[in-house]
Amino acid sequence: MKQLLILSGKGGTGKTTLASAFIKMAQAKVYADCDVDAPNLHLALKHLSQPKRNDFYGMPKAEINPTLCAKCDRCIENCRFDAISVDDDGYHVDPFACEGCGVCEIVCPVRAISLKLHIAGELMLYHEDVVFSTAQLKMGSGTSGMLVTEVKKQMKSVDVGADLAIIDGSPGIGCPVIASISGVDMVLIVAEPSVSGISDMERIIKTAQTFHTKTVVCVNKYDTNLKKTEAIIEYCKEYNIPYMGNIPYDENAVKTINQGLTIADVFCDAGFAAQVVFNNTMKELKL
Amino acid sequence: MKLAVLSGKGGTGKTLVSVNLAAVAKNSVYVDCDVEEPNGHLFFKPTEIETETVAIKIPVVDEDLCLGCRKCVDFCKFNALAAIVNKLLVFDDICHSCGGCIMLCPSNALTEKDKVIGEIKTGISEEVKVISGILNTGEVSGIPIIKELLKKTAAEKRLTLIDCPPGSACIVMESIRDADYCILVAEPTIFGRHNLALVYELVKLFNKPHGVVINKCMPGENLIETFCIENKINVLSKIPFESELGAINSDGEIAVKSEKYYGLFSELLQAVVKEVEHETVTHS
Amino acid sequence: MKIAIPADEKNLAGEVCMSFGRAPYFYIYETITKMGDFIENEAASSPGGAGIKAAQIVVDNHADILITPRCGENAAEVFKATELQIYKSKNGSISDNLDAYHNDKLSKLENFHAGFHGVTGN
Numbered sequence: 001m002k003q004l005l006i007l008s009g010k011g012g013t014g015k016t017t018l019a020s021a022f023i024k025m026a027q028a029k030v031y032a033d034c035d036v037d038a039p040n041l042h043l044a045l046k047h048l049s050q051p052k053r054n055d056f057y058g059m060p061k062a063e064i065n066p067t068l069c070a071k072c073d074r075c076i077e078n079c080r081f082d083a084i085s086v087d088d089d090g091y092h093v094d095p096f097a098c099e100g101c102g103v104c105e106i107v108c109p110v111r112a113i114s115l116k117l118h119i120a121g122e123l124m125l126y127h128e129d130v131v132f133s134t135a136q137l138k139m140g141s142g143t144s145g146m147l148v149t150e151v152k153k154q155m156k157s158v159d160v161g162a163d164l165a166i167i168d169g170s171p172g173i174g175c176p177v178i179a180s181i182s183g184v185d186m187v188l189i190v191a192e193p194s195v196s197g198i199s200d201m202e203r204i205i206k207t208a209q210t211f212h213t214k215t216v217v218c219v220n221k222y223d224t225n226l227k228k229t230e231a232i233i234e235y236c237k238e239y240n241i242p243y244m245g246n247i248p249y250d251e252n253a254v255k256t257i258n259q260g261l262t263i264a265d266v267f268c269d270a271g272f273a274a275q276v277v278f279n280n281t282m283k284e285l286k287l
Numbered sequence: 288m289k290l291a292v293l294s295g296k297g298g299t300g301k302t303l304v305s306v307n308l309a310a311v312a313k314n315s316v317y318v319d320c321d322v323e324e325p326n327g328h329l330f331f332k333p334t335e336i337e338t339e340t341v342a343i344k345i346p347v348v349d350e351d352l353c354l355g356c357r358k359c360v361d362f363c364k365f366n367a368l369a370a371i372v373n374k375l376l377v378f379d380d381i382c383h384s385c386g387g388c389i390m391l392c393p394s395n396a397l398t399e400k401d402k403v404i405g406e407i408k409t410g411i412s413e414e415v416k417v418i419s420g421i422l423n424t425g426e427v428s429g430i431p432i433i434k435e436l437l438k439k440t441a442a443e444k445r446l447t448l449i450d451c452p453p454g455s456a457c458i459v460m461e462s463i464r465d466a467d468y469c470i471l472v473a474e475p476t477i478f479g480r481h482n483l484a485l486v487y488e489l490v491k492l493f494n495k496p497h498g499v500v501i502n503k504c505m506p507g508e509n510l511i512e513t514f515c516i517e518n519k520i521n522v523l524s525k526i527p528f529e530s531e532l533g534a535i536n537s538d539g540e541i542a543v544k545s546e547k548y549y550g551l552f553s554e555l556l557q558a559v560v561k562e563v564e565h566e567t568v569t570h571s
Numbered sequence: 572m573k574i575a576i577p578a579d580e581k582n583l584a585g586e587v588c589m590s591f592g593r594a595p596y597f598y599i600y601e602t603i604t605k606m607g608d609f610i611e612n613e614a615a616s617s618p619g620g621a622g623i624k625a626a627q628i629v630v631d632n633h634a635d636i637l638i639t640p641r642c643g644e645n646a647a648e649v650f651k652a653t654e655l656q657i658y659k660s661k662n663g664s665i666s667d668n669l670d671a672y673h674n675d676k677l678s679k680l681e682n683f684h685a686g687f688h689g690v691t692g693n
Contacts, residue, residue, distance in 0.1 A: 010324055011453055012298015016478060037454040038296045038485055040478040059364065059618045080385050096457050100618075101385030102364050115364075139455045139488050146618050149593070171297050171453065172323045175427065183589070183641075194537030196302070196326040203324070206424060212682060224530065225537040249530075251505070258477050258510065360627070366620025369627045371652040378645055381620045 001030065001162055002285055003184040007169040007177065007208075009200030011038070013192040014220040014247070017257055018274060019168040020044035024264035025278045029162035032155040033134040034148045034180045035170045036121060042134055044262055051124035056135065056147050058120025059100030062093045068112035075104035075113060096140040121147050123154055131158045145179035152183070164287055177207060186214045186285050188244065193219055193228035201232065205241065215241055216284050218277045222246035244280040247273040288563055289440070289447045291466035291495075294473060295482025297324065297453035300502035300526065301472045303536055305450040306330045307552040308470075308559075309415050311543045316447040318436055319419040320462040322405060322429035327450050329539045333410025333417040341420075341432045342401035343384040348375045352396035359388035359397060380427060405432045407439070416445075433461045441465065455489040463490070468563045469497040470523065475504060475511045483511060487518070496566045498523040500555065521562065524555040574600045574672065575634035576665050577625075581609040587660040587668055591639045591646060592621035598665050599632050622646035630655065638668050638677065647683040 006022070008015040016033075019041060023031050033041035062083070064075070069091055076084045076091075083097035084104060093104075095118065104113045121137040121144070133155035135147050148170060155165060167184065170176040181187060187208045191201040201217070208215045217236050222229040229246065236243045250270035253263050263271040292305040306327050309317035319327040346359075346368075353375050360368045360375075367381035368388060379402055389397045405422040418439060420432040429452070440447050451462040463469055469490045473483040483499070490497040498521040501511045505528050515522050526532070535542050542548040577594030579585050588594035593615045600607035610632065614624035622642070626649035629637060637650070637657045650657060658677040660668050671677050 010298050011296035012474075037456060038482045040296075040481060043477050043481055057618075078386070078390070096460050099383050099385065100364055101383055101387055102362065103385050103387040103390065106362070106387060106391065137456070139485065139492065140457050140460055144618070192298075192537075195329045195539035196324075197537070199326065199329065200324055203424060224533050228537060254476055254505070260477070363620075366614070366617055366624040369623050369649045371627070371630055371649055374652050376623075376649060376652060378620065378623055378648070381623065381645070 001156075001165055002186075002287060003165045003167060004281065004285060005167045005169050005180055005184040005187045006190060007180070007187055007204055008171060008190045009204040010196065011171040013190045013197065014253070015190045016040045016044060016168055017253060017263060018190055018220065018247070018277075019166060020262040021264040021271065021274045022278055022281075023166050024262050025275060026164055026166065026282070028130070028164055028166045029160050030131045030155060030165040031167065032132065032151050032165070033168045034151050034176065035168060036135045036137045036144065036147045036151065036176065037170065039134050039136055041168045042132070044257060044260070045132070046260060047126045047128065047132060049126060049128050051126045051134075054123045055119045056121040056123050056150060057117050058141055058144055058146070059118065060115035061095050061098045061100050061118040062102075062104050062113050063116045064091045064093060065112045065114075066090045068110050070110045070112065072109060074107045074109065078103050078107045120144060123147070123150055125154050125157070127158055131155060131160055145175035148176045148179035149182075152180075164285075177204070181208055181211050181213055184213060186216065188281055189215060189217045191217055191219050191232050193222055193225040193232060195228070198228060198232060198235070202235070205239070214284070216244050216281060217241055218244040218247065220247045221249040223248045242284055244284070245273065245277040247277060288468075288560070289443075289449060289466045290468050290470060290559060290563075291449040291451055291463040292470045292472060293451040293459060293463065293486055294453055294471065295455065295484070295486040296478070299472050299474050299479065299482070300500075301453065302326050302330070302450055303502065303542070304470060304472050304500055304555075305448045306541060307543045307548070308556050309446075309448040310541045311549065311552040311556055312446045312448075313414040314445055315414070316416045316418065316440060316443055316445050317450065318440055318447060319417075319450045320433050320436055321450055321452045322420040322422040322432045323452060325419045325421050328408065328410070328417060328419045330541050331410075331412035331415060331417045333408075333412040336408050336410040338406055338408050340403045340406045341435050342403045343431050344386065344399040345379050345382045345384055345402045346377055346388050346397045347400045348377060349396045349398070350374065352394045354394050354396070356393060358391045358393065362387050362391050380425065383427070405429070407432065407435060428458070430458055430461055433458060437461070437465055455485045459486075459489065460493065463493060463495060466495060468559060468566070469495045470559060471497055471499045472502055473499060473511045474502055475509045477510060480510045480514050483514060487520070496562065498559065498562060500524045500526065502526045503528040523558045523562075524551065526551065572602045572636065573632065573634045574602065574636040574638060574669065575629045575632065576600070576638045576660070576668060577612070578609060578665055583607075583666045584664045586663070587638070587640060587665055589640055591642050592625040594625070597629060597632070599634060600669060620645070623649055626650060636672070638672060639680065642680055642683055644683045
């Protein structure tokens, strides 16, 4: 099964809009949403059944047993993350600041502190005639590459004999993106023609290249800035990055998404252009 | 007064709002806490730039002193250390610099050294002081840079706009910790509503006064407006979807330099300032 | 000589696990006695740095050869400090890969992918 990952550097470029359209065009049987911070793909594609839900555990967090605590302040003094504070009610661990390093546990003279399992998010697997794997991090939990890895693992856990999997990636260039890229066959970058869009695209291309993963580019809302679109095409030429095509800005795209449909479901300019990008991408992927 | 600008996801216009509020306020400070993708400087094009590096402490081993006891390896929750054939390996990129290994080493074989993870650039753009945090690619966490950014602006008396990282992760919490008010930017789509709901939970948890700016508004029903009415959230401004504004923004220009948008952002600023003053009165 | 192979299940007919660091088990095979054991990979459940810990486990079990489909930079860094040799696995079961190794059908693994760190911030 070949895996196509759709990335954008930053959110808001239309990555999910395009991913949902690709899933419809390919009639993909297997897909995943790796944007575990703010997953949106489930909003664009209707699933009738309820998903199977599983808790996801992140780094364990420190917990102070108030009856054992000797109020010596050693934990506060040694915590590099300023995660422990004291007030009239006693000593508290801020679970959002605690990184689970365990230093407080070793400096505590009375063993009042221990690391406890901490639920950092939830994995969801829809298994109907299609397999859709997604997850949601709990608020304040750090962006987790491991959860992304779990989403991909969950996606592959049910074999439906598909030859293509489409993965909606995470934004940024950090650890979750790296976890999304790992093991995929090709990355499609959805770039936006703006100074920020180009800067984000360059950073994400660099990241993908360190994995020796084949990378291709398309531009969304290309007509909002033709000069910047030209600049992206030039950049791709210069660095030998296959260019998959342009998608215009289309008011219908927003309306379509708000109705819970994809741009592949209706007749609209963005949908037609996306079909061209899709065809080119499949050619590059040799499918 | 410190105003944090956040959004559930990138690309909603968070930078547009914070850059233009800082520009319209004049005599203000703009702090880019979106250290993974800092874009504010592309608009301000600041000059007189001063650069300082941000470093974290990571362990360094003196092999002559190492006894091979593995206490550090067994302790490290991040697996940043490995003991192989009488050799202790330290993985800098994995290390969270908690200092635990150094505390546990019985033979003082571990000490700390600085490792640069990014930098802070401070510059001037007309009357705005522009401070950007930049995380080096491949680094694990931008939080140390954000902490440093907030330390720099803690005593700031001028109006300070904090451009937060997208999402609702711990890195965002760090960015809004000192804020007097949170401006939530959202787009009127079903994605935007879902993402706003996430970041709305965050500001409620931190008990921060907040209001919403709806970006890219089009005629007709507005999903975000409906969400705000249902949840009794104040809508501060509705920025229309206009190709002119889109073009200015994608060219990396500041919108308030055009008279048309000056009014929009100056009204927004007044609305926010009024809100904050109201908060101060009701809470004191 | 000892050979280590990441395994999805405790079964020689099972596939080689696609991930090194997060493989649930390692099969450790002794070429002289022709005996092998499945050991648990404690690193599999680590939120971060799984590759490093997994490499530590493989080294601690005195493996001389590792047969794996992929290996991260950090684990490779650990192995560099040892004499261990890494071979790229072929599609097929653990037994198939042991046979392939004995018949000189496996090539050295030369590409190491960049590490992903599992956890950022907290």
